[in-house]
Amino acid sequence: TGLVLLIQGLGLTAVILVAVWMGHFREGFAWTSDPAKEFNYHPVFMVIGLIFLYSDAILAYRVFRNVKKMYIKIVHGFIHLGALVFASVGLKAVFDSHNLAPTPIPNMYSLHSWLGIITVVLFGLQWLIGLLTFLAPGLSQGLRTLYMPHHVFWGVAILCMAAATALMGITEKAIFLKSTIQYTEKSTEGLVLNSLGIVIVALVALVAFVVTR
Amino acid sequence: TGLVLLIQGLGLTAVILVAVWMGHFREGFAWTSDPAKEFNYHPVFMVIGLIFLYSDAILAYRVFRNVKKMYIKIVHGFIHLGALVFASVGLKAVFDSHNLAPTPIPNMYSLHSWLGIITVVLFGLQWLIGLLTFLAPGLSQGLRTLYMPHHVFWGVAILCMAAATALMGITEKAIFLKSTIQYTEKSTEGLVLNSLGIVIVALVALVAFVVTR
Numbered sequence: 220t221g222l223v224l225l226i227q228g229l230g231l232t233a234v235i236l237v238a239v240w241m242g243h244f245r246e247g248f249a250w251t252s253d254p255a256k257e258f259n260y261h262p263v264f265m266v267i268g269l270i271f272l273y274s275d276a277i278l279a280y281r282v283f284r285n286v287k288k289m290y291i292k293i294v295h296g297f298i299h300l301g302a303l304v305f306a307s308v309g310l311k312a313v314f315d316s317h318n319l320a321p322t323p324i325p326n327m328y329s330l331h332s333w334l335g336i337i338t339v340v341l342f343g344l345q346w347l348i349g350l351l352t353f354l355a356p357g358l359s360q361g362l363r364t365l366y367m368p369h370h371v372f373w374g375v376a377i378l379c380m381a382a383a384t385a386l387m388g389i390t391e392k393a394i395f396l397k398s399t400i401q402y403t404e405k406s407t408e409g410l411v412l413n414s415l416g417i418v419i420v421a422l423v424a425l426v427a428f429v430v431t432r
Numbered sequence: 433t434g435l436v437l438l439i440q441g442l443g444l445t446a447v448i449l450v451a452v453w454m455g456h457f458r459e460g461f462a463w464t465s466d467p468a469k470e471f472n473y474h475p476v477f478m479v480i481g482l483i484f485l486y487s488d489a490i491l492a493y494r495v496f497r498n499v500k501k502m503y504i505k506i507v508h509g510f511i512h513l514g515a516l517v518f519a520s521v522g523l524k525a526v527f528d529s530h531n532l533a534p535t536p537i538p539n540m541y542s543l544h545s546w547l548g549i550i551t552v553v554l555f556g557l558q559w560l561i562g563l564l565t566f567l568a569p570g571l572s573q574g575l576r577t578l579y580m581p582h583h584v585f586w587g588v589a590i591l592c593m594a595a596a597t598a599l600m601g602i603t604e605k606a607i608f609l610k611s612t613i614q615y616t617e618k619s620t621e622g623l624v625l626n627s628l629g630i631v632i633v634a635l636v637a638l639v640a641f642v643v644t645r
């Protein structure tokens with residue numbers, strides 16, 4: 220439980236760092252009226268959904284040890300649903316920022332976008348299969364037991380993929396802005412975004428550690 | 433064992449893709465005489481060491497099932513040592529390419545370089561601790577059994593960190609070259625480097641799957 224608190228702290232730190240990066244250094248947010256600022260919602264929503272909520276949903280089983288199993292299942296499923304919603308809005312923000320730009324930017328050209336889409340699709344599938352297997356009333360206990368280790372393995376694997384995608388996204392944005400933010404000179408903004416990346420790695424490593432214990 | 437062959441195939445594919453990228457598209461290799469081309473050794477050596485050899489060393493325990501345990505230990509330890517040597521030369525190449533450039537480029541400013549150094553240091557520590565624990569004659573069996581699950585967990589975790597570092601490195605290089613290689617237009621070079629990234633992800637996911645089974 221000391222570890223669970225530390226993970227919570229790292230999750231909150233990641234959300235704060237990405238919000239400060241986009242809200243303060245990248246000059247805040249707008250919706251479709253200003254596609255360049257609409258982009259800024261993308262990193263924030265992806266980190267809230269696919270890093271922060273994702274980790275919290277997994278930890279639900281470790282936090283509420285004395286609550287009826289059925290209730291935890293519902294909490295776990297709902298937080299993951301929330302993660303999926305944030306991720307979807309975050310994707311809409313970045314696609315808008317490309318399509319609505321004065322000179323539109325092509326979609327789906329980068330390694331970041333390829334792994335990102337794969338991650339979100341797998342996450343959606345995992346959610347659906349989890350729901351069908353563990354909440355559908357008809358299913359035999361045998362099938363559930365058979366699927367369980369795969370549910371846990373892919374649950375952690377997809378979290379790692381989300382983290383790797385986020386690290387590439389941070390790197391892309393940092394290199395796009397390289398000269399504006401003097402990235403090579405170790406500017407404050409550069410330090411903030413590097414720290415965001417390291418916090419995400421520490422967080423995911425600890426979640427994997429807790430789950431495999 | 434079908435899986436082990438598939439992993440071998442993916443590992444070789446990754447090495448070929450990174451060699452084609454640097455050797456063909458990025459115009460080949462040189463040592464300190466031409467720092468820009470010395471850089472090209474960096475991705476190749478890091479992928480050979482910290483992705484290909486790293487995976488193979490882990491799989492040694494799954495391949496040689498009927499060989500005396502002590503022999504496998506030595507093979508496992510030696511391949512990891514080889515990985516460390518490739519990684520060190522790969523790091524020398526990139527530091528040279530910064531320090532020996534006509535106008536030197538600062539070191540250690542990027543998230544890629546931060547996570548990269550952390551990864552290599554942890555890998556070196558894991559190697560040392562593994563050697564001391566499993567090959568030092570004096571050590572009690574109890575201590576070995578206690579350390580074993582941590583050795584396996586960190587072995588896989590550091591592999592994931594190496595993969596994430598490689599993905600950021602690929603992304604950095606792609607964005608540096610964005611206009612030269614028409615990355616957004618889905619050029620052949622862009623497709624090669626995106627595929628390299630996806631192959632690395634598939635490889636590491638499969639190694640993790642095999643080890644946790």
Ligand code: HEM
Pocket residue numbers: 261262263265266269310313314317325326327328329330331332333334335336338339380381382384385386387388389390391392
């Ligand atoms: C794990 C969460 C993430 C996922 C699944 C994800 C997914 C995506 C996808 C699918 C695109 C392509 C949009 C298009 O082609 O129109 C994209 C673009 C982009 N994302 Fe993310 N992203 C994530 C996190 C981040 C973060 C944390 C950043 C940090 C700044 C970021 C920065 C970018 C940038 C700069 C682009 C535009 C360049 C490109 O198309 O690659 N992303 N993202």
Ligand code: HEM
Pocket residue numbers: 277278280281292293295296299342343345346347349350351353354370371373374375377429430
């Ligand atoms: C994308 C969505 C999902 C992901 C990534 C995911 C991931 C995980 C992970 C990593 C664990 C292991 C937790 C631990 O051992 O502490 C887990 C456990 C579990 N999940 Fe999910 N899950 C998802 C959706 C669902 C859904 C929709 C359900 C249906 C209610 C579900 C039901 C369960 C159950 C019953 C457990 C077993 C807990 C135990 O007995 O230890 N999951 N999930």
Ligand code: HEM
Pocket residue numbers: 474475476478479482523526527530538539540541542543544545546547548549551552593594595597598599600601602603604605
């Ligand atoms: C897992 C393996 C890898 C590790 C541990 C690693 C580590 C490092 C380190 C420590 C630096 C900083 C050098 C300096 O500051 O002088 C660096 C730079 C660099 N690496 Fe890698 N690297 C890896 C893989 C790759 C790959 C596969 C590429 C693909 C092209 C790549 C591209 C770059 C680039 C472009 C730089 C210069 C920009 C910067 O300093 O971030 N790296 N790498």
Ligand code: HEM
Pocket residue numbers: 490491493494505506508509512555556558559560562563564566567583584586587588590642643
């Ligand atoms: C950085 C270097 C190293 C890494 C990343 C690493 C990683 C791993 C991993 C992931 C496994 C699990 C393999 C499996 O279950 O199939 C493993 C097993 C093992 N490693 Fe290492 N290892 C390293 C160095 C060493 C060294 C130097 C030794 C000393 C000889 C060693 C001794 C062992 C032993 C005895 C096992 C147990 C195999 C078993 O009984 O299943 N390792 N290592």
Ligand SMILES: O=C1O[C@H]([C@@H](O)CO)C(O)=C1O
Pocket residue numbers: 258316317324395
């Ligand atoms: O923020 C972004 O920057 C790039 C591009 O505009 C830089 O040339 C891109 O695709 C974004 O979404």
